[in-house]
Amino acid sequence: MTHRRVGADVVLIGGGITAAMAAARLTEKRPGLRVIVIEAGQRLFDFENRMSQRERYLAYGENPWPGDFIPDQGGEGVISRSMAVGGSAMHWGGVTNRFSLEDTRLRSMYGLATDWPIEWDELERYYCDAERQLGVCGEEPPLPEDKRSQPYPMPAMPLSYNLKVLKTWSEKSGLPFGATPAAKNTVDGYDGRSICMRCNTCEVCPTGARYSPDWTFKRLLEQKRIELHDQTLVRRLVPNGTRNWIDSADAVKEDGTGDTVTYEAGLFLLTAGYAWSSHLLLLSAGGRSPGGLANSSGLVGRYMTGHSFIQGWIEMDGQLYPGMNDQHSLISRQFFRCAPSSPFVRHDLRVWDSSVGKGPQLKNEAGAVLFGDDLLSDWRKRTRGRAVARVRTYVDVHPDRDSRLTLDSTNLNRWGDPMPRVEHRLDAATNARAEATRAHVSSLFERLAESDNGRVLSISEGDYLDHPGGGCRMGTDPAVSVVDSYGRAHDHENLWVLGSPTLPTGGCTNATLTFVALTLRSAEKIAASLPSGG
Amino acid sequence: MRRRDLLKLGATVAALAATGVAAPEPSQDIALDFLPRGFTGLWPVAQAVLPKEIGAAGQKEALAAFVTWIHDHDAGRYLDPGYGHTRVAKSAAAPIERYRAQLQALGAAARRRHGKGFGALDLAARRALLVEALAALKIDGLGERPSGRHVASALMSHYFSSIEANDLCYEAEIGRDSCRSLAGSGERPEPLAKAPRP
Numbered sequence: 001m002t003h004r005r006v007g008a009d010v011v012l013i014g015g016g017i018t019a020a021m022a023a024a025r026l027t028e029k030r031p032g033l034r035v036i037v038i039e040a041g042q043r044l045f046d047f048e049n050r051m052s053q054r055e056r057y058l059a060y061g062e063n064p065w066p067g068d069f070i071p072d073q074g075g076e077g078v079i080s081r082s083m084a085v086g087g088s089a090m091h092w093g094g095v096t097n098r099f100s101l102e103d104t105r106l107r108s109m110y111g112l113a114t115d116w117p118i119e120w121d122e123l124e125r126y127y128c129d130a131e132r133q134l135g136v137c138g139e140e141p142p143l144p145e146d147k148r149s150q151p152y153p154m155p156a157m158p159l160s161y162n163l164k165v166l167k168t169w170s171e172k173s174g175l176p177f178g179a180t181p182a183a184k185n186t187v188d189g190y191d192g193r194s195i196c197m198r199c200n201t202c203e204v205c206p207t208g209a210r211y212s213p214d215w216t217f218k219r220l221l222e223q224k225r226i227e228l229h230d231q232t233l234v235r236r237l238v239p240n241g242t243r244n245w246i247d248s249a250d251a252v253k254e255d256g257t258g259d260t261v262t263y264e265a266g267l268f269l270l271t272a273g274y275a276w277s278s279h280l281l282l283l284s285a286g287g288r289s290p291g292g293l294a295n296s297s298g299l300v301g302r303y304m305t306g307h308s309f310i311q312g313w314i315e316m317d318g319q320l321y322p323g324m325n326d327q328h329s330l331i332s333r334q335f336f337r338c339a340p341s342s343p344f345v346r347h348d349l350r351v352w353d354s355s356v357g358k359g360p361q362l363k364n365e366a367g368a369v370l371f372g373d374d375l376l377s378d379w380r381k382r383t384r385g386r387a388v389a390r391v392r393t394y395v396d397v398h399p400d401r402d403s404r405l406t407l408d409s410t411n412l413n414r415w416g417d418p419m420p421r422v423e424h425r426l427d428a429a430t431n432a433r434a435e436a437t438r439a440h441v442s443s444l445f446e447r448l449a450e451s452d453n454g455r456v457l458s459i460s461e462g463d464y465l466d467h468p469g470g471g472c473r474m475g476t477d478p479a480v481s482v483v484d485s486y487g488r489a490h491d492h493e494n495l496w497v498l499g500s501p502t503l504p505t506g507g508c509t510n511a512t513l514t515f516v517a518l519t520l521r522s523a524e525k526i527a528a529s530l531p532s533g534g
Numbered sequence: 535m536r537r538r539d540l541l542k543l544g545a546t547v548a549a550l551a552a553t554g555v556a557a558p559e560p561s562q563d564i565a566l567d568f569l570p571r572g573f574t575g576l577w578p579v580a581q582a583v584l585p586k587e588i589g590a591a592g593q594k595e596a597l598a599a600f601v602t603w604i605h606d607h608d609a610g611r612y613l614d615p616g617y618g619h620t621r622v623a624k625s626a627a628a629p630i631e632r633y634r635a636q637l638q639a640l641g642a643a644a645r646r647r648h649g650k651g652f653g654a655l656d657l658a659a660r661r662a663l664l665v666e667a668l669a670a671l672k673i674d675g676l677g678e679r680p681s682g683r684h685v686a687s688a689l690m691s692h693y694f695s696s697i698e699a700n701d702l703c704y705e706a707e708i709g710r711d712s713c714r715s716l717a718g719s720g721e722r723p724e725p726l727a728k729a730p731r732p
């Protein structure tokens with residue numbers, strides 16, 4: 001085993017979408033910096049294998065991203081298993097909805113949770129920026145409240161036949177629906193990627209039409225704008241003994257050598273996502289920071305957030321043909337707004353075609369086993385004349401202070417470090433309105449079902465929070481937040497936390513675009529904060 | 535059958551034949567040389583569980599694709615953990631030996647019950663034995679993909695979850711999960727061409 005010391009201007013810890021965006025923007029604004037991205041997992045720059053991996057995934061259910069995790073580097077709770085260059089965004093669905101003004105003004109508009117320390121108009125500009133960086137396709141939103149300052153970079157994903165049928169059906173409810181925006185190419189060659197071929201497996205896009213961070217990292221490496229140290233696990237940040245400053249980061253190689261590395265840099269950017277960013281800060285406790293770094297507020301690992309969800313299946317008259325671009329969907333943003341005088345409920349509303357209940361079945365309703373033509377006949381009967389839509393709401397719920405990430409001393413990795421445990425808890429106001437929220441969503445699904453002889457087949461609630469964030473929430477008051485609106489730690493001048501951990505609340509729609517928009521804003525601030533000349 | 539499957543059949547036969555021990559079932563009127571030793575009993579199972587509507591040639595294609603699927607199964611590969619899940623699982627051991635034993639058990643049950651081999655029974659008698667075999671394993675569904683639990687339900691699952699079966703069900707050229715141009719996204723899929731079946 002060897003030990004070496006590496007110096008850099010900026011070190012980014014964690015190599016997912018946040019690091020890709022931050023590194024790209026930082027090196028664009030400040031060329032010549034020595035920027036190192038450290039990632040515990042390996043690089044999966046094997047685009048040529050995606051089609052065959054997709055085939056194995058479809059045929060056998062195998063992980064379509066072989067090698068994208070570290071077996072002993074996992075936690076409890078909602079924590080993505082993915083640990084590789086590109087992170088979870090290697091296999092995301094590409095949905096890029098925006099939050100709305102209300103998300104940033106929950107306290108002042110509704111007396112709930114907290115306000116974000118950022119103005120909506122400024123965030124909206126960074127949404128446009130993020131959409132360009134990721135290559136987002138979308139259509140002008142129908143509601144004036146969703147007004148955009150710039151058009152989408154690419155035209156919307158065309159609606160499938162099924163979605164056209166469902167749009168007609170769903171709009172009979174009086175709600176406006178449109179194509180869900182997505183980071184998928186509807187124009188061949190945008191940012192060097194090919195056009196979508198609606199393969200139906202966005203989680204492993206075999207054509208490269210859906211954005212994934214490997215594209216950005218490969219480009220940055222080709223242009224020699226960054227160094228990428230993969231298979232390198234940062235175990236501790238080392239603070240200065242007297243100043244509010246991070247001196248170094250101690251890491252160990254995950255390549256089987258066990259070699260250790262100490263990184264010394266002027267700036268440390270935590271870009272490790274919502275779980276591993278808080279985890280590293282807590283893991284780095286000691287000396288003047290017995291509760292963890294950046295944690296004078298005691299809030300590192302607290303206010304872990306996300307959105308809950310309620311989904312249903314609705315059967316109606318009509319004929320659909322599931323299997324063609326099923327991951328594309330309709331969205332209504334009608335319920336992003338809630339009149340302050342009304343009971344609080346905010347959510348998005350998505351619609352997909354579904355084959356639930358429409359698949360081949362071994363037994364008929366009487367329980368008799370079916371073979372051959374009888375099975376086919378039974379299957380046909382269930383697919384004719386009646387269609388099924390899947391409908392889902394992501395509901396705006398707010399975290400309690402005790403919605404936490406903690407270090408689990410019963411679960412250690414091979415280096416003896418405790419792994420994270422995430423336990424989401426909702427605040428009292430959210431719990432108090434839960435029944436009313438259920439009733440509202442149930443009534444909404446019934447309203448949708450009313451047209452075309454429809455009926456709600458079932459409704460279910462998720463048992464976890466989706467698109468998790470938080471743990472290092474941003475704010476202006478160091479007593480009740482971990483970082484400022486740009487992600488700079490209140491406690492350490494040269495430590496920044498970027499992206500998902502900084503969210504005070506999780507919104508009511510997919511959050512990746514918001515993580516990216518905030519990251520781009522942070523990166524510009526960081527670039528501007530550096531002394532001229534690097 | 536996909537071209538890829540056809541190309542692999544040669545290798546499949548060689549690999550599976552090396553492990554086979556049982557004698558082939560008699561009275562087959564279709565070329566089944568792709569079936570390895572110990573697996574010829576699959577053909578009468580296929581006739582019993584696959585739709586007659588696809589004809590003998592279609593059944594043979596479906597069976598060949600299933601054999602390829604068995605051959606290409608890799609034990610110990612990490613499975614997709616699914617969104618947000620922290621636990622990972624590995625693929626199970628290849629089901630080939632279990633399937634072979636199940637085929638032998640079907641043959642033995644047929645001889646015990648009817649005094650002749652499984653393949654010599656009419657479809658109703660074969661299906662009755664299959665119903666018993668599935669009930670013994672408490673198999674109630676087909677699943678998204680074949681499991682290793684019983685060879686008959688695995689064959690059914692493999693066929694009925696295929697692109698071809700889906701198209702046949704809907705009688706439309708859906709081509710589920712196929713990559714294709716964005717052009718024509720909004721159009722209803724074409725009706726399935728009715729090919730003559732032997």
